[in-house]
Structures are given as structure tokens and as C-alpha cells.
Amino acid sequence: MIEWLVEPFAYNFFLRSMLAGMLAGIGCAVLGVYVVWRGMAFVGDAIAHTILPGIVVAFMLGINAFIGALAAAVITALGIGLLSRRSRLKEDTAIGVVFSGLFALGILLLSKTGSYQDLTHILFGNILGVSWGDFWGVTIVIFIVMAFVLVFYKELLVTSFDPGHALAIGLSPELIRYGLLLLIALTVVTAIQTVGVVLVIALLVTPAATASLLARELPHIMLLGIVFSILSTIAGLYISFYVNVSSGASVVLALTAIFILVFLLAPGRGVLWKLVSRT
Amino acid sequence: MVRPGLANYGKAHTVAVLKDAPALSITDLSFSYPGSSLTALDHINLVMRPGERVALVGPNGAGKSTLIKLIAGLEPEPDRGSILIYGHPRSACYHRVGYVPQRNDIDWQFPVKVRQVVMMGRYAHIGWLKRPGTADREAVDRALEMMDLTRLASRQIGELSGGQQQRVMLARTLAQDADLILLDEPLNNLDVPTQEMIFHVLEALAADNRTIIVSTHDLGILPIHFSRAIFLDRRIISDGPVDEVLTAETLARAYGVRLCTDCPDDEDGEPPSHADSLRQPNDIYRQQP
Numbered sequence: 315m316i317e318w319l320v321e322p323f324a325y326n327f328f329l330r331s332m333l334a335g336m337l338a339g340i341g342c343a344v345l346g347v348y349v350v351w352r353g354m355a356f357v358g359d360a361i362a363h364t365i366l367p368g369i370v371v372a373f374m375l376g377i378n379a380f381i382g383a384l385a386a387a388v389i390t391a392l393g394i395g396l397l398s399r400r401s402r403l404k405e406d407t408a409i410g411v412v413f414s415g416l417f418a419l420g421i422l423l424l425s426k427t428g429s430y431q432d433l434t435h436i437l438f439g440n441i442l443g444v445s446w447g448d449f450w451g452v453t454i455v456i457f458i459v460m461a462f463v464l465v466f467y468k469e470l471l472v473t474s475f476d477p478g479h480a481l482a483i484g485l486s487p488e489l490i491r492y493g494l495l496l497l498i499a500l501t502v503v504t505a506i507q508t509v510g511v512v513l514v515i516a517l518l519v520t521p522a523a524t525a526s527l528l529a530r531e532l533p534h535i536m537l538l539g540i541v542f543s544i545l546s547t548i549a550g551l552y553i554s555f556y557v558n559v560s561s562g563a564s565v566v567l568a569l570t571a572i573f574i575l576v577f578l579l580a581p582g583r584g585v586l587w588k589l590v591s592r593t
Numbered sequence: 594m595v596r597p598g599l600a601n602y603g604k605a606h607t608v609a610v611l612k613d614a615p616a617l618s619i620t621d622l623s624f625s626y627p628g629s630s631l632t633a634l635d636h637i638n639l640v641m642r643p644g645e646r647v648a649l650v651g652p653n654g655a656g657k658s659t660l661i662k663l664i665a666g667l668e669p670e671p672d673r674g675s676i677l678i679y680g681h682p683r684s685a686c687y688h689r690v691g692y693v694p695q696r697n698d699i700d701w702q703f704p705v706k707v708r709q710v711v712m713m714g715r716y717a718h719i720g721w722l723k724r725p726g727t728a729d730r731e732a733v734d735r736a737l738e739m740m741d742l743t744r745l746a747s748r749q750i751g752e753l754s755g756g757q758q759q760r761v762m763l764a765r766t767l768a769q770d771a772d773l774i775l776l777d778e779p780l781n782n783l784d785v786p787t788q789e790m791i792f793h794v795l796e797a798l799a800a801d802n803r804t805i806i807v808s809t810h811d812l813g814i815l816p817i818h819f820s821r822a823i824f825l826d827r828r829i830i831s832d833g834p835v836d837e838v839l840t841a842e843t844l845a846r847a848y849g850v851r852l853c854t855d856c857p858d859d860e861d862g863e864p865p866s867h868a869d870s871l872r873q874p875n876d877i878y879r880q881q882p
Contacts, residue, residue: 351703402628465722472713475703478694479765482665483717484602484687530704530749 322555327442332551334444334452335508335565339517339543341456341501344463344536346522348494351532352474355519356406357394357495360413362502362514364390366420369436374427380451380503387499390416395492439510439562441551452504459497470494471532508547509562516566517543524573527580542572602687603720614680616773616804617641617664622674624656624663633659635828637674641806643772646799648815648835649808651825657808658695660825661775664806665692678773688717691771693762695778701751707761708746711736714769729768736767739794756787763791767798774798776807780814792818812839 322328349358365383372382390412397408424433435443463470469490473480477487498518505514525538550565557564578586622637634656641647649657662668664676666683678686691714714736715729725733737743740760745753750761759779766774774795780788795805795818809815815822815835822838824830831838 351700468713468716468719468724469721471705471709472716475705475710476694476699476713478662478665478667478698479692479713481667482687482690482692483769484666484684485716486602526704531706531709532704535704 319552322552327444328551328555330446330449331441331444331561332547334449334504335441335547335551336544337452337456338501338505338508339521339547339565340540341459342505342514342517343521343525343539343543344459345494345498345501346518346520346539347525347532347535348470348474349498349518350522350526352494354494354498355515356409357391358498358502358518359515360394360409361387361390361495361499362506362511363413364416364420365503365506366436366511367416367423368420370420370423370427373432374423380448383503383506384500386416387503388496391495391499392492395488395495435510436506437510437512438560439506439508439513441508441554441561441565444507448507452507455500455504459501462493462497466490466493509565513562513566516569520566520569520573521546524569524576527576527583542569546572603716603718603723611680614677615640616643616645616679617806618675618677618680619664620675620677622663622671622676624659624668624671626659627669632827634663634671637825637829639823639829639832641804643679643804644799644802645821646795646805646819647807648819648822649806649825650810650812650815650822650838651830653810655826657810657825658777661692661777661806661808664773665690665775667692688769689772691766691769691774693766693774693776693779696755696759696762696781698777699758699762701753701758703750705750706746707742707748707750707753708733708737710750710761711742711746711764711768714765714767714771717769717771732768732770736764739767740764741790756783759783759787759791763794767794771803773804774806776805778808778810780807780809780811788814812844815839 349355364386366386368382368384368386369379370382371386372379375382393412394405394409397403397412403411421433424436469480469485472483472485473487473490480487480490502514502518505517509517521539521542522535524542525535529535529538546565546568549568550561553559553564553568554561576584578584581587617639618641619637619639622634623632624634625632637660649660651657659668663671664678664683666687676683678689683690711733712725712729715725715732719725719729734743737746740763742757742760742764745757750758753761763776763779779791783791792814795807799805807819816839819835821833822835823832824838824843830843831840
């Protein structure tokens with residue numbers, strides 16, 4: 315058993331990948347709490363998808379993919395805010411228009427320049443291809459996320475719970491929202507290495523959703539979400555290593571499995587728990 | 594819709610009190626929602642002295658919530674007119690204004706505990722980059738005590754009854770130590786003991802020279818607890834002692850029958866429901882046989 319667990323670490327990329335995946339997962343789990351409780355899942359998904367043209371353009375210009383992805387994510391975050399504010403469109407409509415258009419642009423550009431292999435890596439992740447540069451990028455991003463959440467905890471809390479009260483005491487919920495969107499953009503860019511563009515939303519939403527079934531306070535939900543995220547990253551990487559399947563899909567399915575377990579069995583609130591205790 | 598964010602949040606102590614200024618002074622205020630051609634509020638003039646309690650009444654869609662949100666700073670700057678709070682423009686005075694939203698405006702499933710919600714009232718004083726201190730925690734303790742919530746302090750807010758939830762929102766405003774307190778339909782669906790408790794606290798606040806506006810469509814409680822009423826239907830229809838404001842004409846107007854021919858239509862407002870029009874007059878008869 316121990317041999318089975320240790321064997322992958324003989325490859326020096328395995329530990330690096332696992333650590334990078336865990337860090338990205340931690341960032342996603344923490345921000346995911348706000349994504350879930352503010353109903354921002356669709357925005358998160360859109361930001362993840364519009365990263366594709368950013369990466370492709372960066373590739374074409376010969377600059378770092380991380381920077382291209384980040385620029386695209388930031389532009390999306392700000393663009394969605396502007397578009398829904400300046401027009402009669404509802405926000406989810408604005409998001410739908412912007413994100414599908416940019417995603418299509420990314421596919422188009424990639425079909426001219428890249429290979430199918432590149433597309434697969436961006437769409438579905440390539441956690442075993444994490445370089446030391448990527449690793450330090452992820453570390454810095456997660457440090458920024460944690461610092462922001464700690465420093466602005468009470469502003470994030472009041473604007474999420476009751477934006478009206480925030481306005482009444484002179485705190486702009488829009489300001490906090492833009493800050494949060496920027497952080498989501500940063501974190502999503504780090505997480506596409508692990509799970510890819512298509513599945514990032516699971517990393518953002520599922521740990522927080524699972525933890526919300528169990529805990530009743532934001533900090534507890536964050537901590538539980540981090541635990542679920544780390545467990546799933548470890549499980550997903552082992553499965554991927556031994557069964558030779560997509561690592562991103564494995565991580566997400568591990569997260570989903572935990573969610574289903576909690577949904578059914580959560581003490582006092584789980585579906586099965588209620589059924590059993592009633593009989 | 595640029596709203597001041599960085600400048601005034603948490604700067605409670607820096608705004609001086611203007612001597613002899615009214616608690617609230619609204620001059621020639623008109624407002625329509627962005628993208629709407631309908632006038633939500635039309636030439637509103639209103640002055641309240643410190644310590645005054647006013648009931649804001651009117652039919653659904655009359656603009657009661659809009660007016661309260663404008664005063665509290667939840668809506669963008671009005672099209673014309675001014676709102677002065679203790680002599681200052683509203684952006685200088687955020688900490689002085691406490692806003693208690695309608696219960697439906699809050700997500701009660703949100704993972705936050707009673708004590709944390711009440712602490713949010715203190716954020717007006719704490720500001721950026723600081724954590725709540727001893728004085729803040731004591732203010733929260735007092736507010737919880739006053740609203741009889743001490744033993745519920747560590748409950749998640751979704752576990753409370755409707756009346757208890759309303760008390761939490763009022764406790765938050767108490768902790769904020771606001772001078773002008775705005776309550777939007779605070780009595781909706783509350784049991785009588787909770788209503789009485791809220792009135793008791795409002796009376797204590799008024800005795801402490803706090804100024805209070807309560808919007809309500811429940812006219813039954815007015816004669817007992819308020820001396821002044823303002824009847825709003827996009828314009829101020831009448832303003833004065835409760836028994837003068839609540840005449841047959843205004844009541845008919847509030848609950849379906851239109852007596853004036855030039856009043857604006859209720860196109861974008863919700864029409865008064867049958868339940869309201871049937872229930873409300875009865876409530877009044879019960880209070881004023």
C-alpha cells in the first residue's frame with residue numbers, strides 16, 4: 315500500500331503537480347464560498363472560458379501564456395460589469411454573449427495556429443505539465459487571494475449578505491464586486507492547469523457547495539471546502555496516474571463524489587439521513 | 594451610478610453636527626428609475642425635526658420604498674432636488690442613517706450568525722482595514738440585549754422565526770447608533786407581541802432624540818403609535834397629524850377607489866391586491882370603531 319502511494323513521487327513532476335493543484339484548489343475553495351453565496355457561478359464559468367483566446371493570443375505573440383490568460387480574464391471581468399451596467403441587458407445575458415463570442419474566437423485562432431493537443435490541454439487541463447514557473451505563479455496568486463479575503467473579510471461579508479446595508483453605510487458593493495471578480499480571474503487562471511477551462515467551475519463551486527451542506531458560518535465553509543478540494547486533488551492525481559485517465563476529470567469526479575456523499579449522508583440534513591431517522 | 598465608496602465608509606467621527614439643522618430636509622425632490630420614463634417621486638418636500646416619528650403610508654407602488662432607499666443612499670442621485678441629513682448631503686452622513694430593509698430583501702439562508710449581522714451595524718464606524726474592538730463588541734451586546742436576542746446570538750439567522758429576524762435587523766441599526774432610522778415595512782407578517790416590542794424600542798429611540806420614519810401599508814397601528822403621518826402617492830398627498838391624514842378620501846385612494854382625476858396612474862407599480870383592499874379597511878375599523 316505504502317509503496318503504491320509513494321511510487322508516483324519517483325517522478326519529480328508528480329509532487330510539483332500535486333502541490334500546484336492543491337494550491338489552486340485552496341484558492342478556488344475560498345473564493346468559491348462567495349461565488350456560491352452571491353450567485354456568481356455563471357460569471358466564474360465565463361471568466362474561465364474567455365481565458366482561451368488570451369492563451370492563444372499570448373502564444374501567437376510569443377509571450378507567457380499565464381499573462382495572456384490573466385489579461386483575458388481581467389478584461390472579461392471588467393467587460394461584463396460594464397456591459398450589464400450600460401445597457402438594458404440583464405447580467406446573465408451579457409455574460410452569455412461575451413463569453414461564447416470570446417470562446418469561439420479562441421477556438422478559431424487556435425485552429426489556425428495551434429495543434430489539437432494544445433486545445434485539449436487548455437480545455438481539459440494538463441496538471442502533469444506544471445513547470446516550476448507555473449508553480450511559483452500559483453503560489454503568489456493564492457497568497458494574494460488569501461490576503462485579500464483576510465483583509466477585506468468584513469466588507470466581503472456585508473456586501474454579500476446585504477448590499478443595501480453596505481450602501482447605507484457608504485460602502486460600495488460594486489467596488490467589492492470588481493475586486494472579487496479580479497481575484498476570481500487570477501485564481502481561475504491558476505486552476506486551468508489542474509482541470510482545464512471547461513471544468514474550472516467545478517473547482518470553484520463544488521467544494522463550497524458541499525461545505526455549505528455541513529457548516530453554517532463562512533470561515534467554517536471555507537475550511538471544509540479547502541479540505542474537500544485537497545482530498546479531491548490527491549485522489550484525482552492518483553487515479554489519473556494509475557488508471558491513465560484525464561487528471562482534471564478525475565479531480566472533478568472526486569469532488570462530485572464527495573458532494574453526493576454529503577448530500578445523502580450529512581448529519582441531520584442529508585436526504586438519506588432524514589429518510590432513516592424518520593423510520 | 595458612481596457612488597462614493599472609499600471616501601466616507603467608516604469616517605463616522607469626522608462629520609460635525611450642524612447646529613439647529615433639521616434631522617431630515619428634503620427639498621423639491623423628483624426621481625425616476627434609470628431607463629424608466631415614469632416619475633417614481635414627484636416634487637417631494639419634507640422636513641423632520643430631531644426626535645420626530647413619522648409613518649409613511651400610501652398604496653402599493655406609491656414610492657414609499659423608493660423614498661426610503663433614496664434617503665438611505667441605496668438609489669443613485671435624484672433627478673432634481675436635495676436631501677440633507679442633519680444639514681449635510683447624504684454622502685457625508687452615511688453613519689447617521691440606519692436602514693432596516695424589508696424582510697424579503699434578505700437571504701435568510703446565508704451562512705451568518707445573529708451576532709455577526711448585528712456587528713455589521715458597527716462597520717459604519719470601524720471602516721477599512723480594522724477589526725471590531727471592545728467598544729464595538731459592547732455596542733453589539735447592548736443591542737442584542739435590548740432586542741431580547743442575547744440567547745439567540747450564535748444561531749444561524751435562518752433558524753429564527755420571522756419576528757426574531759426582524760428584531761435582528763433592528764438590533765443591527767441599534768448597534769450602528771444611527772440618528773435617523775428608516776424602516777421599510779417592518780411590521781409585515783409579524784405577530785402582535787413582536788410588533789409591540791418594536792414599537793417599544795422605537796419609542797425609546799425617539800425619547801433619545803433619534804428620528805424615525807416607518808413605511809407601512811398597515812394603517813391599523815398608526816393612531817396609537819405615531820403622531821405624524823405622511824400620505825405618499827408619488828407626491829405627498831397630505832402631511833400632518835394622523836387623524837387628519839387618514840381621511841376617507843386618502844383611504845379610498847390608498848385602497849383602490851380613485852377620487853382625483855389628475856393623479857398619476859399606477860402603471861409600473863403593483864396594483865393593490867384584493868387581499869389588501871379587503872383586509873385593510875377592516876383593520877382600521879377595528880382600531881377606530
